[in-house]
Amino acid sequence: MNKRQYFGTDGIRGTANTLPMTADAALRVGMAAGAQFRRGDHRHRVVIAKDTRLSGYMLEAAMTAGFTSVGMDVVLVGPMPTPAAAMLTKSMRADLGVMISASHNLFEDNGIKLFGPDGFKLSDAIEAEIEARLESGRELDVAASRDIGRARRLDDNGHGRYIEVVKSTFPTGRALDGLKVVIDCANGAAYKLAPIVLTELGAEIVPIGVSPNGVNINKGCGSTDTALMQRTVRESGAHLGIALDGDADRVLMADENGNLLDGDQLMGLIAAYWHRTGRLRGGCLVSTVMSNLGLENYLHAQGIGLVRTAVGDRYVVEHMRAHGCNLGGEQSGHIVMTDYTTTGDGLIAALQVMAVILETGKPASETCRVFTPLPQVLKNVTVSGGAPLDDAAVKAAIADGEARLKGTGRVLIRPSGTEPKIRVMAEGEDQALVNAVVDDIAGAISRAAKAS
Incomplete structure (x- = not known):
């Protein structure tokens, strides 16, 4: 299968204002995805949510233009967690849902995640069809002037719906009374919602990462940088800590001693x-x-x-x-x-x-x-192109590592679906051996990447 130009393992992602995360590309994705899900004679609707990064304003407006140009009405819900966007797509009987977010990445990046009317992420097959529309120009099948879509903003009602859904998942008759909880919202999409949920369930909260400014999402906080959360648990005497990522679809936690889970x-x-x-x-x-x-x-x-x-x-x-x-x-x-x-x-x-x-x-x-x-080591090797995994020396290093860990561990090598990196992971019973295997393979990949 040929490498896709837009979609990776979790939607479309890249550096803001650089392909594929430009306003023009977002407009075209909106047109192509809208055309893909424009079925029947009913008024079609798409829900668009975003996290708190600066480029969300640009991409939200561009996608709104794309969707309305092919006749889809747009409901803008503002900063909301990815699962909230999925829930609202299904709850509002929308034809399509969009989350504008680069998840755990820093603010310089952004991304587009698409959900079908059932609230689930699109399959590879449907993403391939949208890519085909983009490549062929079929997304330019615009609506007649009288059929252009409308856009409206859904404010607190969307937040309230999600808050009640989340609270309803907690066991009936139980509450968080007596628990002191550090909640790190990564200056991201859940910065308002998560503290409300925990407080309404009875917890005493210590909120951090709840002051987004467009450029501090995931910076020194959240599930990809948990040191602040862990330290705050220890210093505040909390019973546990919760660290979400920028779009709140991930969570890591810490026990009362600040040890990571x-x-x-x-x-x-x-x-x-x-x-x-x-x-x-x-x-x-x-x-x-x-x-x-x-x-x-x-x-x-x-x-x-x-x-x-x-x-x-x-x-x-x-x-x-x-x-x-x-x-x-x-x-x-x-x-x-x-x-x-x-x-x-x-x-x-x-x-x-x-x-x-x-x-x-x-x-x-x-x-x-x-x-x-078991001891597990992961190293990311940045690559700028080429095919270093096809290099003979890299293949030999991988084979050697697998042989050394045979029966006691394993090796996993995979290109990242969201970044220009190759991830090298090994685990086994012997920490020193695992470290050596990862170092040897990562070094071979790095040398091959530089030579290509």
């Missing part, structure tokens, strides 16, 4: 609890090739399977839907619970973890650290 630990906790209470469907947790072997061993000991997919929460969700599973996610903190939502939702996942903590009556340090992870 990654997505594998959180998924393992929820999976085991749901299994014990008869709520886990499909008999397994669905995760990706990145999840730690320690998680797999823990789940097997509990009588729970682990199914691995390609990296990307969309692939996790596709497997879940195809096989009737209701829990999946990624080590990075995307946790998908299809009983509640169609995509990763950091806040809902955090509430499920807190429900287990309340059920056990034990501190987070005892409740949430359910397995000991």
